Amino acid sequence: MVTGSVTRAVVVYESMFGNTRLVAEAIGRGLASAAEVTVLPVSKATADVLDGADLVVAGGPTHMHGMSRARSRQMAVAMARKPGSPLVLEPDVEGPGLREWIPALGHLTFAAAAFDTRAQGVPFFTGRASKPINKALLRRGLTIVAKPESFVVAGKDTHLVEGEVSRATKWGRALADEVAGVAA
Numbered sequence: 001m002v003t004g005s006v007t008r009a010v011v012v013y014e015s016m017f018g019n020t021r022l023v024a025e026a027i028g029r030g031l032a033s034a035a036e037v038t039v040l041p042v043s044k045a046t047a048d049v050l051d052g053a054d055l056v057v058a059g060g061p062t063h064m065h066g067m068s069r070a071r072s073r074q075m076a077v078a079m080a081r082k083p084g085s086p087l088v089l090e091p092d093v094e095g096p097g098l099r100e101w102i103p104a105l106g107h108l109t110f111a112a113a114a115f116d117t118r119a120q121g122v123p124f125f126t127g128r129a130s131k132p133i134n135k136a137l138l139r140r141g142l143t144i145v146a147k148p149e150s151f152v153v154a155g156k157d158t159h160l161v162e163g164e165v166s167r168a169t170k171w172g173r174a175l176a177d178e179v180a181g182v183a184a
Contacts, residue, residue: 006035006054006111006179011172012045014060014068014097015090016076019160020117023151023168027057027115030172042101043092050108055179056142057172058133059115060098062150065127067099067136087158098129102136111179112142113149115171120154120161145178146171 009031013024021041028039038049042060050056063072077094080087114137116129130148138144149171152161 006031006176008053009035009037009055009057009176010045010050010053011037011039011057011059012042012098012101013039013058014042016061016068016073016093017080017087017158018090019151019153019158020059020061021090022160022165023115023117024057024059026165026168027059027172027175030169030174031055031057031176033173034176041090041092042098043095045101047105050105053110055111055113055145055175056108056137057113057115057175058098058102058137059117060129060133062116062118062127062129066132067129068097069099070097073097098133098136102133102140105140107141109141110143111145112137113144113146113175115149115151115168117153117160118150120152123150146175 011024011028013020015021024039028037031037080089114130114133118128119126128150130150134148151164151168154161
């Protein structure tokens with residue numbers, strides 16, 4: 001439960017090619033200015049890791065306008081394994097994603113925020129996984145402390161747009177401030 005400031009934050013991410021992991025790590029660095037932070041992939045985000053958290057930040061890549069599904073993760077794996085592909089898969093890419101993890105959490109009572117990585121362009125056309133992640137967190141009883149945030153990826157090699165990592169760090173700092181303000 002939020003008690004006046006963030007003392008413990010957990011950043012949970014799902015990442016296919018490393019961009020969402022980079023954003024999650026940057027958010028964690030921003031939160032570290034005000035809290036003890038754990039950043040980990042969804043495959044390692046067990047209930048005991050969340051125990052005692054004041055804030056959970058969850059994020060993943062945008063697939064087909066929303067959160068990834070088993071099929072879209074399989075498609076990402078196939079894309080990366082094509083001969084000549086510059087894409088490198090994250091270690092737990094073939095495991096469960098946020099879509100499966102969030103409903104399994106049960107009812108929770110701490111603060112939360114959602115983020116995504118998405119293709120460069122107008123969100124209407126690219127989609128945003130952060131909005132359905134946000135809704136799923138709300139259904140678990142979490143108190144949403146910030147609007148869902150997107151971090152942009154560009155090009156065939158799917159690299160983060162310049163400045164997005166530093167923007168993620170700033171967003172992490174702002175989240176810590178926001179949670180402190182909600183609790184005050």
